[in-house]
Amino acid sequence: MRSDAQLLLLDKDVVESLLTTGDVLTAVERAFELHRLGEGRVFPLIRESLRTGGVFGIKAGDVQSESLLGFKAAGFWPSNRSQGSEPHQATIMLIDPATGRPLCVIDGNAITTMRTGAAGGLGLRALARPGSRRLCVFGTGVQARIQVMFALHMIPAIASIRYLTAARAADAGFESCFSDRCEISHATDANEAVSASDIVITATPGGGALFSADAVQPGTHLNCVGADTKGKRELPEGMLERVRLFVDDRVQARQIGEAQWTPDVACAELGDVLAAPEKVSRRPEDITVFDMTGLALQDLTVAQMLYERADKSNLGTRVPWPW
CATH class of the missing domain: 3.40.50.720 (NAD(P)-binding Rossmann-like Domain)
Known part of the structure; x- marks a missing residue:
């Protein structure tokens, strides 16, 4: 087992500190281009209603030429408003396509807002x-x-x-x-x-x-x-x-x-x-x-940008994740 493997966690504060208008526009435009060329795939969408009154969905995709693979688990929980919280909730995970191991878990709320x-x-x-x-x-x-x-x-x-x-x-x-x-x-x-x-x-x-x-x-x-x-x-x-x-x-x-x-x-x-x-x-x-x-690709291109920037700047929380 690889005992030195780590999982990077990027919370809301780290994500918001790294997001800029120009960078997100660049990443989202790149997602549209990858989609147009067929280099970025969008997998079948999951979108289901829950008994709790919420709606849960998964948007996933990959860019094989760039070793980019991941998904966003997200949805809408209107009852959150009564608790003073945001009804839209999202979490993004980037995965190593060669091994299936998770690389990074990212708070997806600000990413979803900005990329949209x-x-x-x-x-x-x-x-x-x-x-x-x-x-x-x-x-x-x-x-x-x-x-x-x-x-x-x-x-x-x-x-x-x-x-x-x-x-x-x-x-x-x-x-x-x-x-x-x-x-x-x-x-x-x-x-x-x-x-x-x-x-x-x-x-x-x-x-x-x-x-x-x-x-x-x-x-x-x-x-x-x-x-x-x-x-x-x-x-x-x-x-x-x-x-x-x-x-x-x-x-x-x-x-x-x-x-x-x-x-x-x-x-x-x-x-x-x-x-x-x-x-x-x-x-x-x-x-x-x-x-x-x-598009799932919009979430992934923005997430990849944040992951690379956080890793280079030593931001976020690293959790041991041996395999």
């Missing part, structure tokens, strides 16, 4: 109309905040934000995050807010349609985050039939994303757009949708 925000930012850069100035966001939680943060980073022209909440009440904390960057205001009429916007971001639990299909004006781009499980949706019926649809992964989007409701609608994968943006001719009147379900 980065994916949304890349979608906006590729698909939103240049010069888009008016943004509408549904939700004010962790994911809504990171989506808006990356939107402002990637689309400097954004000058105003209108946000909507399930309780139809203003969120002072949310406003304070962005008030020094642009005009921000609470809206109560979803259709009016959508119709007046160039970009719409939906970042809710996916409990149902958030607005009417006819509220979306020609030229609008939508990033849809909340549909990540069978039965979830944020877009109204009939919406996808009149848009240009983009996804992170066709199979996964048709299983758990907005595309589950119209699986026969043609779609393109964002990785192809990022690799050759000149091949995507966006007419000013086109309505575009990025159906975001989250």
Whole structure:
């Protein structure tokens, strides 16, 4: 037995100290490229409801040429809110593909938040109309905040934000995050807010349609985050039939994303757009949708970056793990 083997543990504080916007964007864009080339594999998704009221899932994949293998065990436990905790929970494990031994266990909450925000930012850069100035966001939680943060980073022209909440009440904390960057205001009429916007971001639990299909004006781009499980949706019926649809992964989007409701609608994968943006001719009147379900490769490329950086800097906790 190898008695000197160790397992590296990276907790929340270490992860957050190492995550930067630029590095995560680079890692996530690399994940899209690996997926496009077929060098990175996405394994069949596990996503199941629990008797506790939670939803548990596993996203796994590998990049054989880079000896990268791992998975994220994650889900949504709404009852955590009553305990003052975050309902989204995630843990990532990197594994040595040559031996099957675990290399690193990583708190996945911040990684999930950041990589999803980065994916949304890349979608906006590729698909939103240049010069888009008016943004509408549904939700004010962790994911809504990171989506808006990356939107402002990637689309400097954004000058105003209108946000909507399930309780139809203003969120002072949310406003304070962005008030020094642009005009921000609470809206109560979803259709009016959508119709007046160039970009719409939906970042809710996916409990149902958030607005009417006819509220979306020609030229609008939508990033849809909340549909990540069978039965979830944020877009109204009939919406996808009149848009240009983009996804992170066709199979996964048709299983758990907005595309589950119209699986026969043609779609393109964002990785192809990022690799050759000149091949995507966006007419000013086109309505575009990025159906975001989250790739295992995004978690793994970010996790690999953190693992290498933590190992080099001697960060984290090393636990004896003989074999």
